[in-house]
Amino acid sequence: MSSVPPPAAGLPDELRRRLGVPDAVTIGLGAMIGAGIFTALAPAARAAGSGLLLGLALAAAVAYCNATSSARLAALYPVSGGAYVYGHQRLGEFWGYLAGWAFVVGKTASCAAMALTVGTYLWPGQAHTVAVASVAALTAVNYTGVQKSSLLTRLIVALVLAVLAAVVVAALTSGGVDAARLDIGTDVTAGGVLQAAGLLFFAFAGYARIATLGEEVRDPARTIPRAIPIALGITLVVYTLVAVCVLLVMGPDGLAAAGAPLTDAARAAGADQLVPLVRVGAAAAALGSLLALILGVSRTVLAMARDHHLPHVLAAVHPTFKVPHRAELLVGAVVAVAAATTDVRGAIGFSSFGVLAYYAVANASAWTLTPGEGRPARIIPVTGLAGCLVLGFALPLPSVITGTAVLMVGAGVYGIRRVGARRS
Structure with missing residues (x-):
């Protein structure tokens, strides 16, 4: 298989390589340590009960395989587009297109969910208005250059980690800690653990941002393989600490019934003074995720537009800021409309299905690598592919039906375009 080199220097569609390992890790953390940890624990506990930590471990295992393959x-392939490029080069044009379609549609839904999370925490009565304003503000930040986005993400990640650390310390030092709440009960089912893993995978999926920014990373052959596992490892440690501490003070039943899990955990630990800080942290986390998501979606749109799977006008790169400005404006507009009209719960399930489909293509692509191309151990892409399919179809039925239908629509659009191309 032939590799895809970055655009030749000096071409108008060239993106500028500015990001080193710390910047790439920060962008990955901003996407992963986001609103997912503030929202996904409760529905996962409802699905798995006392098997929540098993679901977290399973989600992390699948995420590790996906991260290694990616x-x-x-x-x-150090160019913008992620699995869209990988699928196209390793499996064929259709599979690359389908991965790009799944990513753009699924992550657009995720952008809307993150924006709504900001609104819900900052101003519940005007959640949709705040969501739209957040999208507009972060689109403007991205428009002025990816380096500024990285600096803002670094600040957000620092704030969120501080908030999560405060919750962990409050839980561990409270008098309500009960180690028996971590015991796995007889109510745990395989189906419940799988569904919890699928829901928790939503909170891990941000490492794709590093891969989709491949054309803006310095020395990508060294930077990307280092940045992705570092970001994933840090995220797994943080999530495990938070999940264990929340279970210690609330138990699986209390967590399952929680509307805002970390806020309720702070109250259960007797740290009511932390509640406002947790709310601010949740909003900041959602902003960090939204910032990184808009970056990733716009770069995939750029890659698909370059190949004429989307209107080629979206492939333009701003001559001063060196960003795909038209793609970013379109993505921002679509996300703003979705944030003004959709519901956060449905958006999360639909997004998880689309992202798992995206990574299924990435793992299948990695399986075709040769040893000379840096192929991982075969068990990794095989396990990643199987895990993506199993977790995807273990999600709540409405998410599976809607996600499958959207993928079929994408396949139909591709087929119509191909027939039109042959006739012309």
Whole structure:
């Protein structure tokens, strides 16, 4: 298989390579340590009960396989687009297109969910208005350059980690800690653990941002394979600490009934003074995720527009800021409309299905690598592919039906375009 080199220097569609390992890790953390940890624990506990930590471990295992496959591919193909590029090069044009379609549609829904999370925490009575304003503000930040986005993400990640650390300390030092709440009961089912893992995967999926920014990373063959596992490892440690501490003070039943899990955990730990800080942290986390998501979606739109799977006008790169400005404006507009009209719960399930489909293509692509191309151990892409399919179809039935229908629509659009191309 032939590799895809970055655009030649000096071409008008060239993106500027500015990001080193710390910047790439920060962008990955901003996407992963986001609103997912503030929202996904409760529905996962409802699905798995006392098997929540098993679901978290399973989600992390699948995420590790996906991250390893993505890192090897991103080092070989250091251009914008992620699995859209990998699928196109390794499996054929259709599979690359389908991965790009799943990513753009699924992550647009995720953008809307993150924006609504900001609104819900900051101003519940005007959640949709705040969501739209957040999208507009972050689109403007992205428009002025990816380096500024990285600096803002660094500040957000620092704030969120401080908030999560405060919750962990409050839980561990409270008098309501009960280690028996971590015991796995007889109510745990395989189906419940799988569904919890699928829901929790939503909170891990941000490492794709590093791969989709491959054309803006310095020395991508070295930077990307280092940044992705570092970001994923930090996220797993943080999530495990938070999940264990929340279970210690609330138990699986209390967590399942929680509307705002970390806020309720702070109250259960007797740290009511932390509640306002947790609310601010949740909003900041959602902003960090939204910032990184808009970056990733716009770069995939750029890659698809370059190949004429989307209107080629979206492939333009701003001559001063060196960003795909038209793609970013379109993505921002679509997300703003979705944030003004949709519901956060449905958006999360639909997004998880689309992202798992995206990574299924990435793992299948990694399986085709040769040893000379940096192929991972075969068990990794095989496990990642199987895990994506199993977790995807273990999600709540409405998410599975809607996600499958959207993928079929995408396949139909591709087929119509191909027939039109042959006739012309």
